[in-house]
């Protein structure tokens with residue numbers, strides 16, 4: 242047994258993670274349910290073959306790893322993970338560590354922790370972000386489990402992780418489901434980021450009548466400013482790509498129906514369960530669902546048409562506003578995502594380190610950006626702030642972008658351009674910043690029909706109204 246670690250599952254993510262591990266000087270054993278995939282992987286390992294032991298059976302795989310064995314499972318999330326754990330369990334020894342590195346629902350991770358209790362085996366639920374490229378050259382790694390177990394795998398995980406100015410983007414975030422929960426919220430924020438980018442693209446395409454190449458130039462310019470991020474970079478890049486067959490921009494040929502695998506939805510469900518609004522993520526998830534209803538949308542357009550265009554403001558002014566609106570929308574989405582994590586930290590007793598989370602998202606993952614460096618600094622300086630928007634740095638961004646967000650949402654409303662995530666960000670800020678809201682009326686209604694009672698501004702205790710009296 243010479244391997245120091247094992248990887249099960251050699252589809253895109255597992256294969257690249259295994260190569261990354263070998264690249265960092267570790268000897269890795271690999272196994273995949275379907276042997277042909279294992280063979281293909283072994284054949285592709287090239288110069289790294291010396292440090293790869295490809296195994297045809299799970300027994301050979303376990304035997305190839307030096308105990309106590311760290312075993313990374315990188316298979317399709319859900320049932321396959323349970324099946325893989327069940328198959329592994331009888332073959333492993335006490336102190337071996339099973340690491341589920343897929344996109345697990347953290348509630349499944351919590352259940353797996355409970356199921357493995359008393360088995361002598363150690364479990365880690367690990368969120369990995371960065372797609373294929375990240376897995377191969379450095380992902381962001383979010384770890385949940387016993388801190389002692391993390392210490393044992395820390396060297397290899399930090400070695401393979403992305404680095405932000407030399408700092409590894411891998412960290413232990415808390416017990417049991419903490420890592421997978423944080424990965425879920427990462428993906429929820431990713432949904433919001435992508436949706437808001439798509440919304441400003443829509444304004445440029447449908448309101449300013451810009452072609453893909455011109456829109457690409459705008460995103461390229463933005464990537465040198467405060468919006469500098471991986472998602473803005475790839476947006477500029479994809480907008481420039483032409484379809485070989487038609488010579489048209491490929492985005493103009495791609496069907497406008499987005500897929501989703503569940504992490505965005507889980508973010509929304511968990512935030513709702515804890516009563517913490519994540520409106521930008523909700524809007525993004527709903528927008529993907531609406532995007533999938535293509536036939537209905539076509540029917541509705543035929544029935545209602547699109548509102549007539551209003552007088553247009555100067556295009557450069559609109560573009561300037563779009564940049565700032567996107568920044569404002571980002572502040573809302575991240576403030577909401579971090580608030581959801583703060584609530585979950587309380588609820589599940591994780592003590593999530595907010596600044597560390599922002600730090601390990603600065604490189605490797607899909608939402609990597611300079612913005613996250615500012616978030617890390619803000620949480621470092623204000624560890625107990627209830628909302629990112631209230632930190633001095635982010636209050637300032639809101640002040641500087643507020644009017645632009647208003648103009649973008651107002652223009653969009655008058656022109657019938659859908660900007661649900663940006664509009665939700667504005668609604669969130671405007672609700673959050675108003676000390677006297679309108680829920681007094683809701684409380685009156687609730688008391689009227691259900692005798693739910695209300696608090697008074699001028700007296701202690703619970704009161705009822707003189708309804709119908």
Ligand code: NBP
Pocket residue numbers: 249250251252253254255273274275278315316317318320321322324325342343344345369370371372373
């Ligand atoms: P997939 O999610 O497409 O899963 C394919 C892998 O799962 C194959 O190795 C397959 O083996 C294995 N598998 C299946 Br399906 N059922 C199995 C079972 N019952 N027992 C054992 N193995 C089984 O692979 P992926 O795209 O590499 O993603 C892996 C994980 O990483 C997922 O949880 C995913 O959500 C997560 N993730 C993906 C990305 C990304 O960009 N793709 C990013 C971050 C996280 P087979 O070859 O025998 O069919």
